[in-house]
Every structure is written in C-alpha cells, then in structure tokens.
Amino acid sequence: MKLLITGTAGFIGSNLVRYLLNHVDDLQIISLDSLEYAGDKINLENIPGGIESDRHRFIHGSICDTNLIDEIATEGIDGIINLAAHTHVDRAYYHPGVFIKNNVEGVLNLLRATARFDIKRYLQISTDEVYGSTQPEHPFDEKAPLRPGNYYSSSKAAADLYIAAAINTDGIDAVIVRGTNNFGPYQFPEKVIPFFTRRIIDGETLPLYGHGQQMRDWLYVEDFCRAIWLVFTRGVCGEIYNAGAGNHTSNLELSKKLVKTLDADYGLIKHVADRPGHDFCYAVNSDKIRKLGWRPDADFDTKLTETVIWYRDNQEWVNSIMTKSSADPDDESFFEKHYRHRT
Numbered sequence: 001m002k003l004l005i006t007g008t009a010g011f012i013g014s015n016l017v018r019y020l021l022n023h024v025d026d027l028q029i030i031s032l033d034s035l036e037y038a039g040d041k042i043n044l045e046n047i048p049g050g051i052e053s054d055r056h057r058f059i060h061g062s063i064c065d066t067n068l069i070d071e072i073a074t075e076g077i078d079g080i081i082n083l084a085a086h087t088h089v090d091r092a093y094y095h096p097g098v099f100i101k102n103n104v105e106g107v108l109n110l111l112r113a114t115a116r117f118d119i120k121r122y123l124q125i126s127t128d129e130v131y132g133s134t135q136p137e138h139p140f141d142e143k144a145p146l147r148p149g150n151y152y153s154s155s156k157a158a159a160d161l162y163i164a165a166a167i168n169t170d171g172i173d174a175v176i177v178r179g180t181n182n183f184g185p186y187q188f189p190e191k192v193i194p195f196f197t198r199r200i201i202d203g204e205t206l207p208l209y210g211h212g213q214q215m216r217d218w219l220y221v222e223d224f225c226r227a228i229w230l231v232f233t234r235g236v237c238g239e240i241y242n243a244g245a246g247n248h249t250s251n252l253e254l255s256k257k258l259v260k261t262l263d264a265d266y267g268l269i270k271h272v273a274d275r276p277g278h279d280f281c282y283a284v285n286s287d288k289i290r291k292l293g294w295r296p297d298a299d300f301d302t303k304l305t306e307t308v309i310w311y312r313d314n315q316e317w318v319n320s321i322m323t324k325s326s327a328d329p330d331d332e333s334f335f336e337k338h339y340r341h342r343t
C-alpha cells in the first residue's frame with residue numbers, strides 16, 4: 001500500500017511515520033510537509049530506514065499546491081492521511097488567515113484530488129476542540145454540534161464540514177478522527193509540556209494562563225497513532241471517531257507535575273493574563289472507536305515523566321528546532337510579542 005501522509009515533519013506526523021514503519025508491513029509512505037516553523041526534517045531523522053528509503057520519501061511542499069498534489073496522485077496512491085495544519089491557538093488569534101488558508105483551503109485541495117484521482121480513502125486528523133468547551137462529566141459524542149471557540153478550532157471544524165460535503169457531492173471515501181490533547185516527544189516547544197519543561201530547566205517562570213483550572217484530556221501520541229491507523233484501516237466511510245484518554249488534568253495540576261518531575265520549585269509557577277476566549281475544558285466520549293477495537297494503553301503519569309525526561313535529555317533537538325524558528329524574523333517577533341509579556 002502506498003500512502004500520502006501530510007504534516008509529517010511536525011509532532012504527531014513524525015511520530016505516526018515512525019509508528020507505521022515499525023508496525024505495518026508492505027507500506028510505502030510519501031511524506032509531504034511545507035516545513036513551517038513547527039515542522040523540521042530532524043523529526044524524521046531516526047525513522048526506520050532513514051528519510052529516503054524504499055519505504056519512505058520526503059517531499060517539501062504544501063497541501064495548498066494543486067499541481068504538486070496532482071503530480072503525487074498521478075504516480076498512484078491508495079490513500080491520504082492529512083495531518084498538515086497550523087496548530088497553535090495563540091498564533092491563530094494573531095494570524096487567522098493563515099489558518100483558513102492551510103487548514104481549510106489546503107484540505108479542500110486534498111479532497112478534490114481524492115475525487116479526481118479516485119483515491120480509495122481520505123483520513124482527516126481533527127480535534128476535540130471543534131466541539132467547544134464542556135465539563136469532563138459531560139463529554140461530547142460524535143453527533144454533538146460543532147461549537148468551536150477559537151480561530152484554530154474553527155478552521156478545523158470548517159475542514160470537517162468540507163469533508164462531509166466532499167463525501168456527499170464527490171462521493172469520496174473519507175473518515176475523520178478527533179483526538180484530544182496529545183503529548184510525547186518531538187512537540188514544538190511552544191506547546192505547554194515542552195514549553196514549560198524548557199523553562200523549568202532554564203530556571204524561568206511558568207506563565208500559567210488565568211486561574212489555571214482549565215482542563216485538557218492528555219492522550220499519549222503513540223496511542224493516538226494507533227487510533228489513526230485503526231480508523232484508516234477499519235473506520236466506516238463517512239464516520240467520525242473521537243479518541244480521548246480520560247486523563248483530564250487542570251493546567252495548574254499539569255504544571256505542578258512538571259515541576260515535581262524536574263525537582264524544581266513550585267514558586268516558578270506564575271499566573272498571567274488569560275488567553276482570549278480560553279475554552280475551559282474539552283471532553284469526548286470515545287465509545288465508538290473503542291467498539292472498533294481501540295483503547296489507550298499509556299499510563300499518564302509514567303508517560304508524562306518519560307516525555308519530560310526526553311525533552312531534558314534532548315536539548316540539542318530543542319535548541320535546533322527553536323533556532324530554526326527564531327531564524328525567521330516573523331517568528332522571532334511572535335515569540336517576543338507573545339511570550340515576553342507573560343513573564
């Protein structure tokens with residue numbers, strides 16, 4: 001089987017490629033990534049067989065590039081798994097247009113190619129954030145209305161609606177998996193776990209948004225990779241599958257766990273002005289994917305400790321990916337503007 005997988009130089013994409021090459025035989029992957037600030041080929045350097053092998057090929061390019069997608073589709077692919085997206089809620093607040101371009105128009109481009117080239121299956125990686133905020137005891141199932149609360153989640157919700165339209169109008173075979181907050185190695189250090197870990201190591205304060213009681217359901221990235229593959233291979237066309245771990249943890253509690261793991265001082269935690277439109281809690285009901293045969297295996301505390309230790313022991317990776325980001329003048333100004341005022 002030959003698949004186009006997009007967004008593979010990012011966090012979940014690189015973990016997915018590693019997972020698939022380790023666990024699935026007779027699979028050839030064409031990796032596509034436009035190498036935005038959060039995407040870097042170093043995330044793929046240690047995949048089995050290396051970046052260029054008979055099982056894996058990397059192409060630097062965008063899902064928005066119709067000619068490029070057509071060219072890839074012409075060589076014959078059996079499916080598309082789309083992870084390419086801009087993913088940081090805070091950045092979406094400043095640059096919502098970038099999110100519409102990549103997360104919505106890019107998806108539409110892939111959907112139209114799926115129809116034109118009769119590609120057998122399209123899988124979209126979506127998020128629990130499309131349902132908006134709730135309480136852990138009131139999780140949303142897949143039939144819940146879409147009520148996105150920020151400019152990132154609204155772009156993801158829009159993409160999900162385009163998929164429904166493409167199934168209906170073009171008759172493509174498509175499925176969606178909506179995951180909760182992932183954690184694990186290779187996540188760009190603007191997201192809370194690697195960001196706070198880095199700051200604790202550097203002895204800097206942890207800028208915790210608002211009261212810190214907001215809750216997220218933390219899902220270990222390898223568990224999500226298994227969910228993605230299960231939905232791609234066994235999911236029913238047109239269906240949506242939630243994948244959550246049931247590890248609801250407040251941001252304050254998470255910060256304390258990180259401080260404790262690195263044996264630092266709880267005084268590093270500093271409450272700062274809240275994020276605009278900060279959703280209180282995301283929660284999903286995952287019964288449907290569990291019926292398909294999935295359940296998360298990871299113990300949250302064990303994997304969180306391993307993840308923190310990974311970032312601590314991979315400072316070279318952290319420095320390298322951050323250097324690339326600050327090499328871009330736009331990103332440098334973003335870091336200045338966004339993070340300086342928090343400390």
Ligand SMILES: NC(=O)c1ccc[n+]([C@@H]2O[C@H](COP(=O)([O-])OP(=O)(O)OC[C@H]3O[C@@H](n4cnc5c(N)ncnc54)[C@H](O)[C@@H]3O)[C@@H](O)[C@H]2O)c1
Pocket residue numbers: 006007008009010011012013032033034035036037038039040061062063064082083084085086087088102106125126127128156178179180181182183187188
């Ligand atoms: N991280 C999470 O907790 C989480 C949870 C649920 C769903 N998701 C979804 O999973 C996917 C991957 O998330 P992630 O956390 O790995 O994000 P990430 O930001 O680490 O990686 C995204 C990758 O997409 C690439 N990209 C962006 N625009 C592109 C384009 N136009 N063409 C090609 N590549 C492009 C980037 O260069 C980057 O490598 C996203 O679709 C995200 O919405 C993430």
